[in-house]
Amino acid sequence: MPKQSPHGTPEYRLTVTPHLNERRQLPTTLVLLETVQYFATFRYELSVDLRRDGHDLTLTVRGLQAPDLSLPAPGHARYLREFDDLHGTVTVTVRGLDGRSGSVTLRIAPQRVRIITPPADEFLTVTVEPGSTPVRRRKTPR
Numbered sequence: 479m480p481k482q483s484p485h486g487t488p489e490y491r492l493t494v495t496p497h498l499n500e501r502r503q504l505p506t507t508l509v510l511l512e513t514v515q516y517f518a519t520f521r522y523e524l525s526v527d528l529r530r531d532g533h534d535l536t537l538t539v540r541g542l543q544a545p546d547l548s549l550p551a552p553g554h555a556r557y558l559r560e561f562d563d564l565h566g567t568v569t570v571t572v573r574g575l576d577g578r579s580g581s582v583t584l585r586i587a588p589q590r591v592r593i594i595t596p597p598a599d600e601f602l603t604v605t606v607e608p609g610s611t612p613v614r615r616r617k618t619p620r
Contacts, residue, residue: 505588507564512554521553
């Protein structure tokens with residue numbers, strides 16, 4: 479199991495990108511959830527319960543699964559899902575092992591994903607385009 483990160487540091491990275499399914503030639507949306515923690519021995523898979531209610535997605539992390547291949551490879555633990563019908567304004571909530579959660583509201587179109595409301599705390603970072611800078615909560619001056 480990964481170490482519990484102290485509050486205020488990101489634990490998960492969510493990437494939501496438009497994608498073209500080459501086999502079916504249909505536009506889809508890829509949702510990738512990764513741990514920020516890097517594992518030196520194995521690239522684990524995240525065990526995630528997915529609940530979808532209209533335009534709300536809830537990803538509840540249940541733990542780590544050993545990779546299917548027995549060959550060691552370093553990397554982040556990850557969960558990847560392709561959606562054919564994820565469009566419009568969508569709220570994605572990620573719940574971690576420690577009970578913390580973070581939400582982001584996105585506007586998803588076939589060619590572009592935009593962040594409408596970023597996560598309210600540092601638990602979750604969000605990236606909407608390949609190679610873009612992760613978006614995190616802006617710190618308010620004290």
